[in-house]
Amino acid sequence: MNGAKMENLSRNEIIDILKDDSQNDWLFSLADKTRHEYVGDAVHLRGLIEFSNICKRTCKYCGLRCENKDLDRYRIEPDDIVLYAKKAVEMGYRTVVLQSGEDSFYTKDILCDVIKRIKELDVALTLSIGERSFEEYKAFKDAGADRYLIRIETSDRDLYKQMHPNMDFDNRVRCLKDLKKLGYEVGSGCLVGLPNQTIESLADDILFFKEIGADMIGIGPFIAHPHTPLKDAKNGDFTLALKVMALTRLVLKDINIPATTAMETLNPKGRIIALQSGANVVMPNVTTTEYRAKYEIYPGKICINENPTQCRGCIEGKIKSIGRTIATDKGFHRKLG
Numbered sequence: 001m002n003g004a005k006m007e008n009l010s011r012n013e014i015i016d017i018l019k020d021d022s023q024n025d026w027l028f029s030l031a032d033k034t035r036h037e038y039v040g041d042a043v044h045l046r047g048l049i050e051f052s053n054i055c056k057r058t059c060k061y062c063g064l065r066c067e068n069k070d071l072d073r074y075r076i077e078p079d080d081i082v083l084y085a086k087k088a089v090e091m092g093y094r095t096v097v098l099q100s101g102e103d104s105f106y107t108k109d110i111l112c113d114v115i116k117r118i119k120e121l122d123v124a125l126t127l128s129i130g131e132r133s134f135e136e137y138k139a140f141k142d143a144g145a146d147r148y149l150i151r152i153e154t155s156d157r158d159l160y161k162q163m164h165p166n167m168d169f170d171n172r173v174r175c176l177k178d179l180k181k182l183g184y185e186v187g188s189g190c191l192v193g194l195p196n197q198t199i200e201s202l203a204d205d206i207l208f209f210k211e212i213g214a215d216m217i218g219i220g221p222f223i224a225h226p227h228t229p230l231k232d233a234k235n236g237d238f239t240l241a242l243k244v245m246a247l248t249r250l251v252l253k254d255i256n257i258p259a260t261t262a263m264e265t266l267n268p269k270g271r272i273i274a275l276q277s278g279a280n281v282v283m284p285n286v287t288t289t290e291y292r293a294k295y296e297i298y299p300g301k302i303c304i305n306e307n308p309t310q311c312r313g314c315i316e317g318k319i320k321s322i323g324r325t326i327a328t329d330k331g332f333h334r335k336l337g
Helices: 011-019 021-039 078-090 108-119 134-143 157-163 169-181 199-211 238-251 261-266 270-275 308-321
Strands: 042-052 095-100 124-128 147-149 185-192 216-221
Touching: 011 199, 011 238, 021 238, 042 078, 042 308, 078 095, 078 108, 095 108, 095 147, 108 124, 108 134, 134 169, 147 216, 157 169, 169 185, 185 199, 185 238, 199 238, 216 238, 216 261, 238 261, 238 270, 261 270, 270 308
Parallel strands: 042 095, 095 124, 124 147, 147 185, 185 216
Antiparallel strands: none
């Protein structure tokens, strides 16, 4: 089966590939070839600012859940968020990503002001701040936000309910649809290896991403956090997460796919392997070391003791070592039909 036919894979065909490890090398090679053909060899670096680890949610897999009383919480002041963005631009980033838990301190007005000030720096801006109302999403877009990342984590309704107490699957999908309607580039993604997850539901995740017309998809393995209800669960499998990512590249050929940091938590060369298996984006952390360890969605996060300059220099070296280049544009999704 060649790359041209892969975008029309059926659910059963995706399931068969996910179950069959004998063709992994072929799969990863084809995903890499498809990435080269549709989005090129340049890797887009997005400067990640983790500005608050306070969250009202109780997602069972996440270390930021509000019931985790062992986490040292923090908020970065709005003026300082803008300063981080300025430093990111000075380091050469063309996109800044603002990420946090669902923290109600940052109201619509506060965030709109931050967005407007960052957009004056001539960068693309991605938000990853959770579920908000249509009106808030519209205000953020009007203020200048370009992209929004809100991961579904699983498209399996029953599993979603198990993993997300007091949250509603339909509202999550509503958010994705609202964002698309408002003209954002929309990112989503899934965790691979959640307890009670099946290969069939992972196949459905890939088809869900296609159905919503995603512009960016982030895929990473589940990693058990010691201060969550899933502390005793088995970690997700690196190879299976890589296969889901590679298949996502084949089904959605021209989208942006990050090599997620969780990949490197399980494998010392995780991000580079991901970049050679379909990924074309990396999101180095530009938050300073005093906050990095506290944004502990999962344990074993990489680079928590590096400063932002070291972090960028390290990943640039790794990217160039495999013959890839650093993108100089803002990295918008170029839809090729």
